[in-house]
Amino acid sequence: xxxxxxHPSRVICKxxxxxxxxxxxxxxxxxxxxxxxxxxxxxxxxxATSNEGSKATYEQGVExxxxxxxxxxxxxxTLTVTSAHPEDSSFYICSARxxxxxxxxxxxxxxxxxxxx
Amino acid sequence: LAKTTQPISMDSYEGQExxxxxxHNNIATNDYITWYQQFPSQGPRFIIQGYKTKVTNEVASxxxxxxxxxxxxxxxxxxxxxxxxxxxxxxxxxxxxGGNKLTFGTGTQLKVEL
Numbered sequence: 001x002x003x004x005x006x007h008p009s010r011v012i013c014k015x016x017x018x019x020x021x022x023x024x025x026x027x028x029x030x031x032x033x034x035x036x037x038x039x040x041x042x043x044x045x046x047x048a049t050s051n052e053g054s055k056a057t058y059e060q061g062v063e064x065x066x067x068x069x070x071x072x073x074x075x076x077x078t079l080t081v082t083s084a085h086p087e088d089s090s091f092y093i094c095s096a097r098x099x100x101x102x103x104x105x106x107x108x109x110x111x112x113x114x115x116x117x
Numbered sequence: 118l119a120k121t122t123q124p125i126s127m128d129s130y131e132g133q134e135x136x137x138x139x140x141h142n143n144i145a146t147n148d149y150i151t152w153y154q155q156f157p158s159q160g161p162r163f164i165i166q167g168y169k170t171k172v173t174n175e176v177a178s179x180x181x182x183x184x185x186x187x188x189x190x191x192x193x194x195x196x197x198x199x200x201x202x203x204x205x206x207x208x209x210x211x212x213x214x215g216g217n218k219l220t221f222g223t224g225t226q227l228k229v230e231l
Contacts, residue, residue, distance in 0.1 A: 006160070034218055043204070044161070044221040093160045095219070106219060108160030 002028050004096050006109030013084055013116055021079045021112045023094030029074035030096035034106075035067075038091040050077040050094075084116040121205045121222040128228050135192045137225050139205030142186045150181060150188045153204045155224070161204060165190070192227075200229045 003026040013019050023033055031052045036044040048069055049057040056069035066088075068080040077096075081088050095108040122140040129135045141150065149168050153161035165172055167179040167188070178191040192199060202224040 004160075036221075043223050046218055046220065049218055091158065095160070106163070108162070111158060111160050113158060 002096075002098050002107040004094065004107045004109040006094055006112055008112060009110060010113045011115070013114070015085055015116055016083055018080055018082045019084055019114060021081075021092055021094075021114075023077045023079070023096065023109050025075045025096045025098070025107075028096075028098040030077075030098065031074060033071060033077040033094055033096040035069065035077075035079050036093045036095070038093060038111075040091075044093060047079075052077075081114065084114070086116045089114055089116045121207055123203075123205055123222060123225045125223065126226040126228065128230065129195055130230055131196050132194050135195050135199070135227060135229075137190045137192075137203055137205075137227065138187055139190070140187045141205070141207045144185050144207055145209065147209045148185075148207045149210060150179065150185075151206045151208065151219075152177070152179065152190045153206065153221075155202045155204065161221075164203075195227075195229045197229050197231070200227060202226050 005024045005026050007022045011019055033050040035047045037047055038044045046059050047062045047067060048059060050069045050071040052071045052074050058064045066082055068082060071077040091111050091113050093108055093111040095106045097106050149166055151166040152164040154164050155161040165174055165177045165179045167181050169181050169185060172179045180189040204221050204224040206219055208219060
């Protein structure tokens with residue numbers, strides 16, 4: 001089945017630094033990937049839609065200069081949290097949809113726990 | 118997008134059948150109903166999807182009445198490992214149609230005890 005790999009699974013960084021999170025579709029190509037964030041005991045909140053070869057589409061209230069998204073290939077999307085602050089600490093999850101076999105639906109990565117100290 | 122309402126939490130015991138109901142009064146004609154499961158610190162995992170009546174797979178059944186304004190996820194004989202958050206989603210074409218983004222509601226925290 002479709003597998004989405006997310007890396008790193010955990011990261012701790014200092015305030016003011018930037019952190020990059022990778023989302024890879026391992027056995028399929030995905031023209032579209034989605035990025036979510038999830039606070040403890042809360043639901044997933046869609047942050048942005050990552051489109052291969054074009055600019056990402058951000059949800060209302062999500063700062064595009066804060067959360068940089070790059071989708072340079074059909075198997076890789078990256079989310080960079082720039083100038084991180086403690087309030088950016090959260091669980092970030094990506095998902096992707098197989099462009100050739102859409103019936104596989106959306107596959108989610110295992111998430112990245114970001115802690116900003 | 119149709120809004121969904123689910124119970125915040127449910128408790129059960131091992132071996133019992135668990136039914137989680139989701140309300141989606143404003144469901145549109147081309148909307149499908151999809152359920153996901155999420156364990157702590159993991160991404161959601163697809164459980165089942167349906168449009169009407171009943172759908173069954175190896176892990177669950179999904180019951181959808183004729184008016185489609187609600188749906189019930191049925192988990193037969195739950196075990197401790199079924200303790201998780203269960204999300205009901207409604208989207209045009211479901212997760213296997215269209216390029217639409219998925220919007221998650223609050224979900225239901227299921228706790229299974231011995």
